[in-house]
Amino acid sequence: MSLLDIADLTLSFKGLSGLTEVLHGISLSIAPGEKVALVGESGSGKSVTARIVLGLLQEQKTARIGGTVRFAGQDLAALSPRDREGLRGTEISMIFQDPTSYLNPVFTIGRQFAEVLRRRDPGLARAACEARAIEMLAETAIPDPARVLGSYPFQLSGGMNQRVMIAMALANHPRLLIADEPGTALDVTVQAQTLKLMRQLVDLHETAVLFISHNLGVVREFADRVYVIYRGRIVEDGPTAAVFGDPRHAYTQALMAAVPRITGDGLPDVPEVSEAFLAPKVHHRLRSGRAT
Amino acid sequence: MSLLSLDHLSKTFRTAGGPVHAVRDVSLEVKSGECLAIVGESGSGKTTLANMILGILAPSAGEIRFDGQALPARRTATERRRIQFVQQNPLSALNPKRSVGASIRLGLDTYRIGGRAERWPAVEAALEAVGLPGEMRHRAPAALSGGQRQRVGIARALAVEPQLIVLDEPTSALDVLVQARVLRLLDRLRRERGLTYVFITHDLAVVRNIADRIAVFRAGRLIELGETAALFNDPKTDYTRSLIGAVPVVDESELELRTRLAEGP
Numbered sequence: 001m002s003l004l005d006i007a008d009l010t011l012s013f014k015g016l017s018g019l020t021e022v023l024h025g026i027s028l029s030i031a032p033g034e035k036v037a038l039v040g041e042s043g044s045g046k047s048v049t050a051r052i053v054l055g056l057l058q059e060q061k062t063a064r065i066g067g068t069v070r071f072a073g074q075d076l077a078a079l080s081p082r083d084r085e086g087l088r089g090t091e092i093s094m095i096f097q098d099p100t101s102y103l104n105p106v107f108t109i110g111r112q113f114a115e116v117l118r119r120r121d122p123g124l125a126r127a128a129c130e131a132r133a134i135e136m137l138a139e140t141a142i143p144d145p146a147r148v149l150g151s152y153p154f155q156l157s158g159g160m161n162q163r164v165m166i167a168m169a170l171a172n173h174p175r176l177l178i179a180d181e182p183g184t185a186l187d188v189t190v191q192a193q194t195l196k197l198m199r200q201l202v203d204l205h206e207t208a209v210l211f212i213s214h215n216l217g218v219v220r221e222f223a224d225r226v227y228v229i230y231r232g233r234i235v236e237d238g239p240t241a242a243v244f245g246d247p248r249h250a251y252t253q254a255l256m257a258a259v260p261r262i263t264g265d266g267l268p269d270v271p272e273v274s275e276a277f278l279a280p281k282v283h284h285r286l287r288s289g290r291a292t
Numbered sequence: 293m294s295l296l297s298l299d300h301l302s303k304t305f306r307t308a309g310g311p312v313h314a315v316r317d318v319s320l321e322v323k324s325g326e327c328l329a330i331v332g333e334s335g336s337g338k339t340t341l342a343n344m345i346l347g348i349l350a351p352s353a354g355e356i357r358f359d360g361q362a363l364p365a366r367r368t369a370t371e372r373r374r375i376q377f378v379q380q381n382p383l384s385a386l387n388p389k390r391s392v393g394a395s396i397r398l399g400l401d402t403y404r405i406g407g408r409a410e411r412w413p414a415v416e417a418a419l420e421a422v423g424l425p426g427e428m429r430h431r432a433p434a435a436l437s438g439g440q441r442q443r444v445g446i447a448r449a450l451a452v453e454p455q456l457i458v459l460d461e462p463t464s465a466l467d468v469l470v471q472a473r474v475l476r477l478l479d480r481l482r483r484e485r486g487l488t489y490v491f492i493t494h495d496l497a498v499v500r501n502i503a504d505r506i507a508v509f510r511a512g513r514l515i516e517l518g519e520t521a522a523l524f525n526d527p528k529t530d531y532t533r534s535l536i537g538a539v540p541v542v543d544e545s546e547l548e549l550r551t552r553l554a555e556g557p
């Protein structure tokens with residue numbers, strides 16, 4: 001059974017010029033212990049999907065949401081805002097795309113980390129919080145975790161803030177981890193370390209992972225299954241090897257061709273937006289790898 | 293000819309936990325019209341170096357020269373206009389209370405570029421140059437996707453017609469199709485307008501295809517500098533070798549190169 005089940009999700013925003021439709025009926029599911037990637041166009045609706053799963057967009061007045069999102073069998077729309085909030089940071093945690101928008105600039109990392117840990121364990125003493133935070137930070141290969149705890153976000157580099165967020169998101173052993181572009185500010189060796197950490201969490205706790213990334217090389221190495229999204233619609237999905245080995249949808253094919261190669265063949269020549277990008281969804285079945 | 297030269301540049305931060313040596317004795321020449329990539333360890337001082345080049349931070353030691361003249365940490369408006377910045381965090385780089393158009397226009401107003409009546413059209417042209425619709429200028433940064441914000445940052449830097457642009461992870465928030473378009477655009481603008489880039493990124497595949505030379509940083513130091521192809525084919529330090537050897541790739545032919553490098557000289 002899936003832990004997360006999104007069915008026919010729609011979203012539009014009410015603005016000055018009327019409604020803007022962003023999601024046109026997204027369906028996506030993740031089983032416990034499964035690593036699922038969501039890749040695709042910038043602005044196509046990946047982060048908003050994540051924010052709906054996290055219960056954040058439901059609180060925004062201009063957002064109109066349709067369809068259903070079930071977490072562990074429960075319809076999120078049927079929960080009170082308070083119960084949805086209770087899932088956040090404990091059952092479901094998220095690594096946000098932009099660490100500076102998530103971390104509070106006026107508190108030290110240590111204080112913010114303690115807050116995260118106390119969501120799961122309200123009585124946790126200060127020393128215990130600190131020890132646990134240092135342990136988690138060290139696992140993300142941050143040099144000198146003690147200094148990091150005493151620092152404010154502006155005193156840390158982009159990649160250090162990103163690792164702080166990764167450590168916070170993993171600390172409470174969530175059942176669902178949403179990682180929205182978790183590696184953009186990390187060098188490749190540190191990135192490999194953070195991916196290893198996420199894999200460990202999956203192996204030890206059967207965590208389900210929704211992995212949003214533009215880095216297709218990382219997706220190929222990390223994910224079990226892939227969904228490709230274009231303009232608010234899923235255009236292709238299937239096991240990672242099938243989608244990478246045999247991309248069938250015109251948009252997926254264009255995306256794969258645009259990945260810059262370390263062999264240095266020059267900047268890829270990219271096609272113009274094509275009608276074919278709007279063609280119906282291609283689904284690769286599990287195992288057989290045959291597209292339908 | 294060198295446009296920018298860094299001479300024994302260092303930066304130390306004093307913090308409650310003691311001094312942090314972010315940049316240590318870095319000397320480097322950036323040639324006019326080239327794209328110089330800066331890659332390396334996360335936390336190795338790349339953004340700090342960028343901030344010193346831009347005059348946002350004063351060096352603890354050393355000197356910065358631009359077009360043959362020493363650049364002070366406190367800059368005049370003309371000096372500031374010549375070196376522009378595309379920041380690592382697109383959200384914090386844009387004032388949340390301003391429309392994106394107003395953010396772009398601010399530079400035009402500050403440096404008095406064009407007549408007043410020409411400035412809104414210029415803002416829209418700058419947005420269109422990076423592949424965004426001109427009417428997007430009315431939006432607030434919060435109502436844009438990560439990739440859209442990043443392109444606004446690039447449009448804002450280009451709008452004031454600088455000589456040098458320091459780009460800190462300019463395309464890491466973009467899908468690879470949009471990334472390819474933005475990189476081609478940056479490449480074309482560099483040739484057409486004779487721009488010079490300092491391009492900071494962790495994406496070695498991007499660097500391989502856009503940079504003329506690459507500088508590798510580790511723990512605040514410049515540890516390797518070379519022409520792009522040479523550095524990829526025959527890295528001189530183990531660190532550079534390990535970096536290239538760890539790049540996640542999508543193609544078989546890339547795997548071969550990676551494996552060869554990982555195996556050592």
Ligand SMILES: Nc1ncnc2c1ncn2[C@@H]1O[C@H](COP(=O)(O)OP(=O)(O)OP(=O)(O)O)[C@@H](O)[C@H]1O
Pocket residue numbers: 013022041042043044045046047048049097434435436437438439440465466467
């Ligand atoms: N609060 C909002 N109000 C209005 N429009 C919004 C809002 N948030 C997002 N959007 C729009 O919804 C669309 C989807 O945004 P989203 O952030 O999900 O994109 P994304 O797929 O994560 O892109 P990226 O890869 O660039 O991060 C975009 O066109 C964006 O401009």
Ligand SMILES: Nc1ncnc2c1ncn2[C@@H]1O[C@H](COP(=O)(O)OP(=O)(O)OP(=O)(O)O)[C@@H](O)[C@H]1O
Pocket residue numbers: 154155156157158159160185186187305306307312313314333334335336337338339340341
């Ligand atoms: N304002 C500051 N006060 C104290 N320390 C700082 C400050 N800014 C940066 N540092 C420290 O300087 C070092 C270099 O940071 P910098 O942001 O330059 O790294 P970077 O190479 O850009 O890393 P990344 O790839 O992660 O963005 C880090 O150890 C960081 O914690």
Ligand SMILES: [Mg+2]
Pocket residue numbers: 046047048097180437438
């Ligand atoms: Mg996003």
Ligand SMILES: [Mg+2]
Pocket residue numbers: 157158159338339340380460
């Ligand atoms: Mg940086």
